[in-house]
Amino acid sequence: MVIPAQTLRHTFLRHNKKFPHVWCPGCGNGIIMAALLRAIYRLDVSKDDIVLASGIGCSGRMPTYLDFNTLHTTHGRALTFATGVKLARPSLNVVAIMGDGDATAIGGNHFIHAARRNLNLTAIIINNSIYGMTGGQYSPTTPFGARSTTSVYGHIEHDFSIAELAVTAGASFVARATVYHAELMDRLIEQAIRKRGFAVVEVISNCHVQYGRRNNLGGAVEMIRRFKEQAVHVDRAEKMSAEELRGKITIGVLTDRELPISTEEYKKVRERARAARGGKV
Amino acid sequence: MTTPQEKTTTTAADRKKKLYDVSFYHDWCKACGICMAFCPREIILADRAGKPEITDPDRCVGCRFCELHCPDFAITVSERTPRRRRNDV
Numbered sequence: 429m430v431i432p433a434q435t436l437r438h439t440f441l442r443h444n445k446k447f448p449h450v451w452c453p454g455c456g457n458g459i460i461m462a463a464l465l466r467a468i469y470r471l472d473v474s475k476d477d478i479v480l481a482s483g484i485g486c487s488g489r490m491p492t493y494l495d496f497n498t499l500h501t502t503h504g505r506a507l508t509f510a511t512g513v514k515l516a517r518p519s520l521n522v523v524a525i526m527g528d529g530d531a532t533a534i535g536g537n538h539f540i541h542a543a544r545r546n547l548n549l550t551a552i553i554i555n556n557s558i559y560g561m562t563g564g565q566y567s568p569t570t571p572f573g574a575r576s577t578t579s580v581y582g583h584i585e586h587d588f589s590i591a592e593l594a595v596t597a598g599a600s601f602v603a604r605a606t607v608y609h610a611e612l613m614d615r616l617i618e619q620a621i622r623k624r625g626f627a628v629v630e631v632i633s634n635c636h637v638q639y640g641r642r643n644n645l646g647g648a649v650e651m652i653r654r655f656k657e658q659a660v661h662v663d664r665a666e667k668m669s670a671e672e673l674r675g676k677i678t679i680g681v682l683t684d685r686e687l688p689i690s691t692e693e694y695k696k697v698r699e700r701a702r703a704a705r706g707g708k709v
Numbered sequence: 710m711t712t713p714q715e716k717t718t719t720t721a722a723d724r725k726k727k728l729y730d731v732s733f734y735h736d737w738c739k740a741c742g743i744c745m746a747f748c749p750r751e752i753i754l755a756d757r758a759g760k761p762e763i764t765d766p767d768r769c770v771g772c773r774f775c776e777l778h779c780p781d782f783a784i785t786v787s788e789r790t791p792r793r794r795r796n797d798v
Contacts, residue, residue, distance in 0.1 A: 433776050434785040441782070447737055448781050454741030458780025610777040649746040652778075 429470065436465045440475070442495045450489055454648025456607035456633030460554055461490050463610055464523075467617035468496075471521075479522045481510040483530040486561045486635075487554045490525050504535025507542045510549050518548070518691045521621055528555040529567040532590055536568075543597035543626050547690045550620045550627045553590055556635035564638035575642045591630045595683045600625025602683040606632040606655035609679060616681065625689050632677055728789040729771040731763050737783040744775035744784060 441447070451457045468478060480491035484503035491498035497520075501509045510524040531539050531553045542549065558576055559565045566576040566583050569590065573582045591604045601623040605613035613631060620627035634640065634651035645651050655677065662680035665673060702708075731753075740759035749772060756762045761784075763769070769786070776786045 430773065432785050432787065433779065433782050437782045448739060448783075451780065453739035453780075454743055455780055458782070459778055462777070462779070462782060607778075648741050649743055652743065653746070 431466050431469050433462065436462060436469065439469070440465045440495055442493055445493050447493075449493055451486060452637045454634070454636060454652075455486070456556065456631070456635075456648075456652075457486055457490060457554060459607045459610055460552070460613065460631050460633065461493070463614040464490075464525075464552065464617055465494070466614040467621060470614075470618050471621060473521060477520055479510070479513050479520050480525060481506045481513070481522065482525040483527070483535060484561075485527040485530050485559070486556075487525055487527040487530065504530050504533070504538065506530065507535060507538045507549070507551060510551075511542060511545075511547055514547050514549055514691065515694075521550070522548075523550045523552060523621065525552045526554070527560075528553060528557065528569045528590065529559045532568045532588075532593070540593070540597045543594050543599040543628070545690045546598060546600060546626045546687050548624055548626070550617075550623075551594075551629070552617065552620075553628065553630045554633045555590055555630055556633040556639060557587070558635050558639040560635045560638045564642065570639075574639075576639070577642075591628065591678075591682050594628040594630075598626075598687065599628050599683065600685055600687050601627035601681070602630075603628070603681045604630045604632070604677070604679050606652075606659055606677060606679060607634060608652050608655040609659065612679065619681070623684070625687055727771060728767060729769040730766055730787050730789050731769055731775065732785050732787070733761050734783040734785070735760050737781045739781055741780065743778050743780070747774055747778065749774065 475496050478496040480494060480496050481499040481501060482488040482491045483501055483506040488500055492500055499509050506524040506526050510522045514522045555569050557569050559567050564577040566579045569587045570576060570583050571587050591602050594602045601620055603616040605616050616629050620629045632655060634648055636648045636651050640646060640651050658677045659679045660676045662678055665678045738760045744761050745753045745755060750768050750770060752763055752765055752768050753761045771786060773786050776784045
């Protein structure tokens with residue numbers, strides 16, 4: 429199904445906001461925002477039934493431009509606010525949009541435990557390997573040896589994979605895409621929102637202003653072209669050795685499993701407690 | 710009788726070539742250059758301000774890569790419809 433950008437502009441953007449948006453020219457956040465809107469358009473649900481929550485950072489600006497129920501919350505706490513919304517109104521589709529530092533450093537605990545709890549939420553994590561908005565400090569996903577304003581002579585710590593962390597923490601659905609694979613990304617986001625359980629979509633994005641420039645990776649075009657070369661689909665990655673996969677990005681659905689959902693289990697507990705008290709509340 | 714395999718081997722002349730129009734919303738464009746760099750036909754070129762323009766829209770194959778990857782919602786690709794007199798108003 430072809431969804432023209434014009435339709436997205438007219439249907440989902442808040443026109444009282446200043447456009448063009450605040451992100452740098454060529455920033456992947458805009459591509460991710462378009463993919464999210466295409467996924468929501470395909471879901472065919474009312475705009476009132478969608479809640480977007482975001483934390484602080486460049487990614488935090490995304491819900492402010494979009495005409496849904498939106499929350500722009502404190503740093504790292506997008507998932508906690510989303511959890512609250514979901515517990516109060518389980519019928520809503522709640523999507524938390526976070527950056528890599530937002531989700532795994534400041535909100536790291538919230539992220540792990542939201543995955544463990546398996547609430548029926550969707551988390552979209554934009555991974556650009558750096559804290560872009562605050563001035564280019566290194567984040568938990570900055571690769572070893574990379575340069576940033578706080579690791580001028582090369583980063584001495586190792587990065588970790590957000591998607592693999594989510595799999596280990598117990599999320600129901602984990603997928604990864606890059607901004608080059610925009611069509612795959614919107615299919616994955618659609619699948620994630622439809623999925624009953626905690627769904628994580630990690631999107632590898634480009635920050636050419638803070639990260640690319642300091643590491644000689646070129647501008648937006650060069651960085652996005654590199655994602656195309658590095659990306660390996662999961663089906664192909666299974667047949668490759670660990671040595672071949674070094675420096676590659678595995679894209680596609682990494683985990684899709686059925687697990688008990690927190691809100692439904694809570695409903696059952698309430699019924700059990702009510703029965704134990706002889707039907708009295 | 711034609712087998713399904715024969716049916717798929719139509720020549721280019723048999724198919725009517727679909728034409729597309731690409732419109733750029735220059736007010737929202739930041740001239741990042743993604744559309745120009747990734748266009749498979751290399752028909753999107755920079756104008757004097759560095760913003761994209763198409764001089765030969767008939768060569769567009771309608772892959773919509775530029776529309777899908779524009780971070781600023783500034784590109785719309787549409788199938789070309791026949792010109793009508795009311796368009797000239």
